[in-house]
Amino acid sequence: MDFTFTEEQLMIRDTAEAFLAEVSTSAAVRAAMATELGYDAELWQKICDEMFWQAIHIPEEYGGMGLGYVELVAMLEQMGRYLLCSPFYSTVCLGVNSLLIAGTPEQKAEYLPRIIEGATATLAYTGSNGRWDAEAVTATYVRSGDEYVLNGSWRYVPDGHSAQLLVVAAREEGSSGTSGITLFIVPADSQGITREWLPTMDQTRKQAQIVMADAVMAPESVMNEPGNAWQLLERIIGLATVAVAAEQVGGAQQALDITVAYTQERVQFGRVIAGYQAIKHKAADMMVKVEAGRSAAYYAACVADETLRGGSLASELGDAASVAKAWCSDAFFFNAGCGIQLHGGVGFTWEYDIQLYFKRAKSSETFLGTGAWHRDSIAASLLD
Known part of the structure; x- marks a missing residue:
């Protein structure tokens, strides 16, 4: 490739x-x-x-x-x-x-x-159980003639409090696992929908909670076939995961760049600290993390491209996305953490931007599954 x-x-x-x-x-x-x-x-x-x-x-x-x-x-x-x-x-x-x-x-x-x-639009599929797979879908619906009545809540929804269009996942009442899941698309101001901004550690990306109480969905709001949407949702999540990994690569690169710039300015014992061998070694480790993460992210991007175009690599999306997310999550958090350390005591103060990258690193690490979660996912797929 x-x-x-x-x-x-x-x-x-x-x-x-x-x-x-x-x-x-x-x-x-x-x-x-x-x-x-x-x-x-x-x-x-x-x-x-x-x-x-x-x-x-x-x-x-x-x-x-x-x-x-x-x-x-x-x-x-x-x-x-x-x-x-x-x-x-x-x-x-x-x-x-x-x-x-x-x-x-x-x-x-x-x-x-x-x-x-x-x-603007967003996707809501996770409940509050901390899961990112099919079990994350906890909101339910029942059919009432041709219509669908939704009840439940969704959390960790990016821009969920401000998006104009909502794509929501809910499962048929009484179903479990991958069965019974349906996707709906609906204007966010529809009756029966309430939304609440949820402040988080990472203020650069807002998240929200969405609650539906007897929200009625018309038949035309159903996306694809009712009750059989998990495979489609899994593909959407895979594409979204690749996108997060790409952002993490950029964040890891910037954490490296601003840290190196700072070490070239900070003087200790009569010389800039960038001249010390230990600092050079740490910066080299950070660079290796970025380059490896970038390779994983762009391979996953190629697989995602094939998925959208119906190519032969579409079946690899889940594993490629998991590899990218696992590596890039670790790389971003490692680089942001090293950046905090190499900035010294001022690293976590409001004056310096490295603390913004540290918070985004932690937030994006947990969103759509941590590195450990994705490594488990890869291991499970190898056993299938």
Whole structure:
């Protein structure tokens, strides 16, 4: 498999890097963090209108750019590097992917153009039991004629308090495991839905709880075949996991870069600490973590591309995503932790940005499964 970027992919990556360096500065990130919305609405509209990033892998027939997952991952790496505060991940990596994988032709035709115009979306499937597999789906539904009545709650939903479109997973009352799961797409302001922002350690990405109490879903809100959506949801989760890994690579790279820059400025015993062998060794370890993580993330991106296009590697998505997430989670947390240590006592103070990366590293490590969870998943698949 060729991992060399094409000229077009290099241009996409470099353009994203230049744009984000300008708009996602430390001051901009901190200003967005302080709001409940979690991002600058004007910046999001600028991203949609001028950069057209939200449409990057939406097929051209719906008005999108029709590019692949490698191009998306190249942008996500830069977003992770600059801690972009925006609903991009929730909208594109959760909402759009849900529509591409599980949406009916009518749902794609209705909602994808709305997302291209700037509408936001997200996916909610996890309850509060700490699981990330099929058992995470705890909300239930019962059929009432042609309609579906949903009850339950979802937690850890990225931008769930502000998204305009919700894709939710619920299971038929009385079902368990992978059976009985159905995906629904619904406007977030529908009757019977309440949403609450849940403050977390990582303020750069907002999460929410969504509660439905006797929320009635029309038949046209059902995505694909009722009761048999787990395989589709598993694929959506795999794509979302690859996207998180890409962000983690960018964050790990930036943690390395700002730490090296700091060690080249800090003087101890009459010389900059970057000149000490122990510091050099630690920086080298951090670089190895980044490069290995980047290789895993871009291989997973190639597999994700094949999955969306129906290629031969589609069956490898789960394992490739788990390898990428396990390695990149560990790499990001390692680099952010080393960054805190090499900054010394000031590393965790508000003045320095390394503490923002440390918090994002921990938050993204647990989201969609820790490294240990994914290693167990890989081991289980090898035994099947």
